[in-house]
Amino acid sequence: MILMNRRHFLKMATLSAGVTLASGPPATAAKTRLRRRYCRTSFGDIAYLDRGKGPAALFLHGWPLNGYHWRDSLTLLSGMRHCIAPDLMGLGHSQVPNQADLSPRSQATMLVAFMDALGIDKADLVSNDSATAIAQLLAVFHPERIRSLLITNGDVHTNSPPAALLAAIEQAREGKLIFWFEKHLDDLAFARAPDGLGGLTYTNPSFVTAELLEAYLRPLVSSPVRRIQCQQYGVAFVPSPLPAIESELRRSNLPVRIVWGTGDRLFPLEWAQWLNMAFPRSQGIRQVDGAKLFFPEEFPEIIAQEAGRLWITGTAG
Numbered sequence: 001m002i003l004m005n006r007r008h009f010l011k012m013a014t015l016s017a018g019v020t021l022a023s024g025p026p027a028t029a030a031k032t033r034l035r036r037r038y039c040r041t042s043f044g045d046i047a048y049l050d051r052g053k054g055p056a057a058l059f060l061h062g063w064p065l066n067g068y069h070w071r072d073s074l075t076l077l078s079g080m081r082h083c084i085a086p087d088l089m090g091l092g093h094s095q096v097p098n099q100a101d102l103s104p105r106s107q108a109t110m111l112v113a114f115m116d117a118l119g120i121d122k123a124d125l126v127s128n129d130s131a132t133a134i135a136q137l138l139a140v141f142h143p144e145r146i147r148s149l150l151i152t153n154g155d156v157h158t159n160s161p162p163a164a165l166l167a168a169i170e171q172a173r174e175g176k177l178i179f180w181f182e183k184h185l186d187d188l189a190f191a192r193a194p195d196g197l198g199g200l201t202y203t204n205p206s207f208v209t210a211e212l213l214e215a216y217l218r219p220l221v222s223s224p225v226r227r228i229q230c231q232q233y234g235v236a237f238v239p240s241p242l243p244a245i246e247s248e249l250r251r252s253n254l255p256v257r258i259v260w261g262t263g264d265r266l267f268p269l270e271w272a273q274w275l276n277m278a279f280p281r282s283q284g285i286r287q288v289d290g291a292k293l294f295f296p297e298e299f300p301e302i303i304a305q306e307a308g309r310l311w312i313t314g315t316a317g
Helices: 002-016 067-077 104-118 130-141 163-173 177-186 188-192 197-201 210-217 224-235 243-249 269-278 300-314
Strands: 037-041 044-051 056-060 082-086 123-129 146-154 256-261 282-288
Touching (some): 037 104, 056 067, 067 082, 067 210, 067 300, 082 104, 130 146, 163 224, 177 210, 269 282, 282 300
Antiparallel strands (some): 044 082
């Protein structure tokens, strides 16, 4: 099995060797091979996509996305892991009670219940954006369930939520942010503009298509409950639980690899450096020059290369 994984990893490394930020959108064939499933838990019915067999790896998305964010990474890594991308509570297609606790700590507890329901003892984690906070909470409160962490741009320590997001969170608290989400569905040019999701969070704004926006935002505006929950997801990140777990992070024994886009206004490189110093078994930082927050979706080959290396070298034995 290890020999087979090494061969697959070498193939992925070869594929990713020439990746540059001039690359266009990745192949979308993966979406035709992925079928949404639902897992019944005490928190509700959690939607997820999956590919592959073997040891589990959980791919955790940010706000306002869902597991579709990881579709091409799942396909590229399916020869090494059973790759699973759940929709967090309040986002995507997961169905949870109206008054569900959507805080990062509750999301982490839900993921443990999700693993239990699927019969998963341990998993490798891959995280982005707000889910990077959730991954750190899992590392501290449930380290026995985690095999490794691949962390990309997201919430860290006191930069959670980042100051630049506080106005949006206040709009969410007032129930107004949903109208900004809706405008993306009606106006692709707005979505790709500097102040739209495309311009703010994607390295290449033209990566954002009407189809992609439908996949992420349509579920969030589909009912009054969903409109409230998708906004409450952001509100529930205040206050941040991360400063309180710093000492536990610094005692973590988990192997960690950090992959960080340097063009991200919300989560600058200094926070990748903070994580690198905090985790005793960090394998360092791979910088993706000029890449913005949601770059894992644009450059899944980078995720495949780094995850493959971590899973072989970081968790061997």
